Amino acid sequence: MAADVRPDTARPTDEIVDVLIIGAGASGAAVAWSLADTRMRILCLEQGDWIKSGEFPSNGRDWEARRYAEFDISPNRRARDTDYPINDANSPMKIANFNGVGGGTVIYTAHYPRMHPSDFRVRTLDGVADDWPIDYWTLEPYFADNDRVTGVAGLAGDPAYPPHQPTMPPVPLGMTGTRYARAMNQLGWHWWPSDVAVATTEYDGRAKCINLNHCTPGCAQGAKASVDITYWPSALRAGVELRTRCRVREITTNEHGMASGVVYFDGKGVERFQPAEVVILAANGVGTPRLLLNSASARFPNGLANSSGLVGRNLMLHPWPQVFGYADAEVDGDRGPQTVMWSKEFYETDRARDFVRGYTLQFSRGTGPANEAITSMIFGRLPWGKEHHRVFRTLHYRRLLIGVACEDLPEEHNRVTLDPILKDGHGIPAPKIDYTISENSRRMMEHGIARASEILTAAGATNISCSRTMLNSPGHLLGTARMGLSPERSVVNAWGRCHDVKNLFIVDGSIWVTSGGVNPTSTIQALALYIADSIKQRLATLFD
Amino acid sequence: MTEDPGAELTSTEARDLRRLAAFMVPASTEHGMPGADDAAIFADIVGSLGRDRDAVRNALARLREIAGGDFAALDEAKAEAASMTLLGRGGPLMTALGRAVLQCYYRDDRVLRALGLEPQAPFPKGRALEPGDWSLLDAVRGRARMWRDVDDERR
């Protein structure tokens, strides 16, 4: 157990700051940007680097291979020195993330839906899990602000989505989207062009999308809205300081039980102490519980802010089966942003089904030749030997792919703990994941797989197959420091402040109460902006 | 011959991998494609093993076991049978082996041209994408509201 660490230890001590943010990802960037106008001294410590657009894979001929190397979605395979290992052996779903300025948004796919109003009221509506202590309409202005800063392509008027006004026209339907759309109309099911955080026109100094397709391993064009090119430049201009290659080991507390700062390793590996008046955690749904558990002390023996015992519990990962089919003629392949459209036909609870809650169907374009060959080899679609070339020609540029984005309900046994053996490059205990897919999720997955297969068939696809868990790593890390009104049943209050430590806030995906059936980043960022505003409104009484 | 332990592969491993690669993705005159054992492609494979290097070496050790110790000594039919036995086992080692071969094969200029693709990085030229048929959306536009508003009274 770590002792309480004070500024008067032998470590070099930096000058005190008003606000210290840990993590420069989706939420850390948004909270820094919003707080910047207070003129407080704000510092963000990020363990990773800035990634320059010239480093992204699509600059080179080895672009497909590099997504399996230093741009892999798994920190364990990527294994940059800025990554930390994660023991996810005891989980059918693996952990995907990116550690650097921009966090997960550097390699996210930029599908950008919001949670729906009903997602905040699951106990009231469906009798499961818990309601959130806030609602959609409280967040709505922050969603709109976030859309403006981010730049979102989409189309207003979706009958299955709360009213909103995307800032740019939608991404093209293309040949692939047209096929899907015809199939959906034939089946009479809802579809709509997705909200995507990709610039379809020049936007706020960012160039427009040129259809590189490589949204996920980073956008060389800078058309994808990762926060290193959206929020961060503005926040830095407004005076926020961002230090990279600074890995926080623990949050320290003083004799009053308040956070006093953090111990971190700087880029040279020197252990330092950074004092702060307010600490904001934005290290994501795995990094944040890891840090809180690593910050155990005599006063907080079970980890910081953990009197509820819920730090690390209720991990939600969004089971995400992927259903493949192959068209009888060429479609878009790897031309265009990966995501095209969504369907909310099965989003809301329907009592006639054998599960509660629902899912979004996310319709994707194809992929490049190497990636097609590799994934098809893994799934046994592409043989070795004499038949290889003939079969490859039935796959190449013919892929149709529907993701089933299932709402994952919170369960306390799904959790992040500290691995007793595994450590990162600085000797800091690494996280361990224990996670199982619930029976409700399994039923939802099967329902979605069956519907997606019907759609693919209607779209003229054959060779239909499904990856239930093998490719099932959407990188959505949620729920491990949940928000709530009761200190016994939650870690942070309705505006992100830890119940146990009144100058410690959490703004990342760990504060989620439930997960909705959507990609989370738009909602994570709206929540971060809302928490920043709550802080600003209460500055005089922040610690009461 | 003394081996350099830091080398990507020993000479035996390199010889076996090249023979195995020819069975994995053979040359095809019909499609105008080289095999994965083509000199340029094979050099790329060996030089790009990266994170898969240990797994590939492991896979080659299994191949030698299947071959009774010496894969190179097998005649063509037996070598092909041993290769297919190995590849049929699946699992992480075969995934790594397959990835190591395919990621290089499908970036070779001749292979890409034979598939009708320009051999170049996606950036900076980008790609053309047709808009698609937006009139299809008319069928959805007029639908009744589908999302549940649980907080109507607040607005």
Ligand SMILES: Cc1cc2nc3c(=O)[nH]c(=O)nc-3n(C[C@H](O)[C@H](O)[C@H](O)COP(=O)(O)OP(=O)(O)OC[C@H]3O[C@@H](n4cnc5c(N)ncnc54)[C@H](O)[C@@H]3O)c2cc1C
């Ligand atoms: C492959 C992939 C595809 C995705 N696609 C989508 C998508 O299409 N749509 C969508 O909405 N979401 C998507 N996501 C998820 C999205 O990236 C995350 O939801 C989002 O980035 C989470 O924001 P966050 O602020 O909670 O954490 P992150 O963005 O993960 O940021 C956390 C940051 O904290 C830093 N950090 C952690 N611990 C420490 C420490 N001890 N010291 C210093 N720094 C630390 C990390 O380095 C990281 O930069 C995807 C994710 C991945 C990996």
